[in-house]
Amino acid sequence: MPYVIGDDCLSCGSCAAQCPAEAIDMGEVHYEIDPDKCLECGACAAQCPAEAITLE
Numbered sequence: 001m002p003y004v005i006g007d008d009c010l011s012c013g014s015c016a017a018q019c020p021a022e023a024i025d026m027g028e029v030h031y032e033i034d035p036d037k038c039l040e041c042g043a044c045a046a047q048c049p050a051e052a053i054t055l056e
Contacts, residue, residue: 001055002038003045005031008052015044015053 005015009030016024016031023037024044033044035056045053 002035002040003033003042003053004035004056005033005044005048006052006054008050009048010050010052012049014047014049018043018047 005024007030011026011030013026013031016026020041020043021037021039023034023039024031025034026032030052033053040055
């Protein structure tokens with residue numbers, strides 16, 4: 001089950017910097033996780049200051 005980024009995202013980029021799979025990119029509104037690349041490691045969720053990243 002891949003992680004997803006919710007609307008509480010601050011678009012700070014800290015999650016993308018921590019992603020070992022480079023699965024996180026800026027979307028139209030906020031950062032988004034590519035579910036096909038997500039390793040489900042949780043590194044992004046642990047780094048998110050807004051706690052906007054959760055399991056799908």
